[in-house]
Amino acid sequence: MNFSINLLKYINFNQNFRFLTLSSSLKIKEIKEIQQGKDLIIYGEELPSPREPFLLKNKYPNKCPVCASGLNIKHTDVLILSQFVRSDGCMLPKRITGLCNKQQKIIGNLVTMAQKAGLMSNLAPHWSKKDPKKRYQWKKFNKYFDESTIKNYN
Amino acid sequence: MSVLKRVQQWATFARVWHIYDATWQNPFASAELIKKYLMGLYKPIYHPMNDCGDHVIVINSAEIALPGDEWTKRVYFHHTGYPGGATWTLAWELHTKDPKMILYKAVYRGMKGNLQRRHTMQRLHIFPDANVPAHLLGNVSNQIKQLRPIPKRLDHMDPEVVKNSPKIFDYPKDYIVR
Ligand SMILES: [Zn+2]
Numbered sequence: 522m523n524f525s526i527n528l529l530k531y532i533n534f535n536q537n538f539r540f541l542t543l544s545s546s547l548k549i550k551e552i553k554e555i556q557q558g559k560d561l562i563i564y565g566e567e568l569p570s571p572r573e574p575f576l577l578k579n580k581y582p583n584k585c586p587v588c589a590s591g592l593n594i595k596h597t598d599v600l601i602l603s604q605f606v607r608s609d610g611c612m613l614p615k616r617i618t619g620l621c622n623k624q625q626k627i628i629g630n631l632v633t634m635a636q637k638a639g640l641m642s643n644l645a646p647h648w649s650k651k652d653p654k655k656r657y658q659w660k661k662f663n664k665y666f667d668e669s670t671i672k673n674y675n
Numbered sequence: 676m677s678v679l680k681r682v683q684q685w686a687t688f689a690r691v692w693h694i695y696d697a698t699w700q701n702p703f704a705s706a707e708l709i710k711k712y713l714m715g716l717y718k719p720i721y722h723p724m725n726d727c728g729d730h731v732i733v734i735n736s737a738e739i740a741l742p743g744d745e746w747t748k749r750v751y752f753h754h755t756g757y758p759g760g761a762t763w764t765l766a767w768e769l770h771t772k773d774p775k776m777i778l779y780k781a782v783y784r785g786m787k788g789n790l791q792r793r794h795t796m797q798r799l800h801i802f803p804d805a806n807v808p809a810h811l812l813g814n815v816s817n818q819i820k821q822l823r824p825i826p827k828r829l830d831h832m833d834p835e836v837v838k839n840s841p842k843i844f845d846y847p848k849d850y851i852v853r
Contacts, residue, residue: 572842586844597826600840607853619844643830651830659747659767663699663740665823670743 585621596634596666599641606632610644623673634666687720691729692814698738699825702778706785713795730798732811737774737803774803
């Protein structure tokens with residue numbers, strides 16, 4: 522009994538930063554219930570991705586998304602770079618992003634630059650202070666980066 | 676002297692006041708730009724012996740940006756003149772002590788070290804924020820264009836804009852978004 526109460530406390534404590542929720546906030550599957558006579562059928566229905574209406578058309582099916590787009594991405598293009606990170610600021614792996622080796626490395630470097638410059642401070646671990654102005658010593662001052670320092674960048 | 680000529684005379688020899696917003700600007704690249712206006716180098720009547728320099732008001736000097744790791748690599752040297760009086764101050768330490776100093780020193784060092792330099796520096800007015808006294812701001816008639824665009828922060832953007840921006844790739848079907 523005592524043990525289960527402690528466990529419940531632990532779950533509640535974790536609530537603000539756990540990534541598995543039972544609600545529909547993740548928008549992958551929606552739980553639906555159908556009553557057919559005596560039987561209750563519960564099933565998960567796949568929801569369309571929120572990104573789907575805004576996807577760029579890939580004209581070159583054998584190229585990776587970034588190569589096919591032909592964009593020259595800079596570290597200040599946070600609207601693009603934020604697509605490649607999780608909500609805690611971690612870079613997504615290649616099997617999720619579908620990029621080639623070269624672009625995965627370059628995008629990873631650009632994400633690091635954007636994070637160090639404090640441009641994506643809302644995508645950070647839960648214990649982060651979020652505001653770049655509250656960072657430690659020199660880290661609180663504005664800085665920018667030269668993309669040509671990235672290996673293989675164009 | 677006709678009225679037109681008289682106005683032309685005033686316009687030629689009057690001191691113009693320029694304003695420059697240093698937000699997210701490199702102070703050393705900005706110094707080259709500010710120097711041009713401070714010394715009046717852009718004027719056809721320029722001559723080293725001709726006192727034709729302008730005033731420049733620099734605002735938001737606390738918001739300057741340095742490239743890469745320069746905040747910890749750039750060092751300012753000072754010697755008191757006494758034995759053991761040498762100090763080495765990192766750029767971020769100097770900026771913490773006085774947010775106007777890096778820009779001031781950048782402009783000062785950008786100019787040739789002659790007797791005129793101290794007087795030219797008197798025409799540079801640096802403010803760490805955007806609070807400029809009204810009697811100075813009233814003189815301003817030109818804004819100097821910034822060298823670098825100010826980057827936009829993701830957390831300052833409208834969530835709708837972020838959601839509706841073009842997307843490069845879609846998640847796999849079984850991927851749990853987190
Ligand atoms: Zn590629």
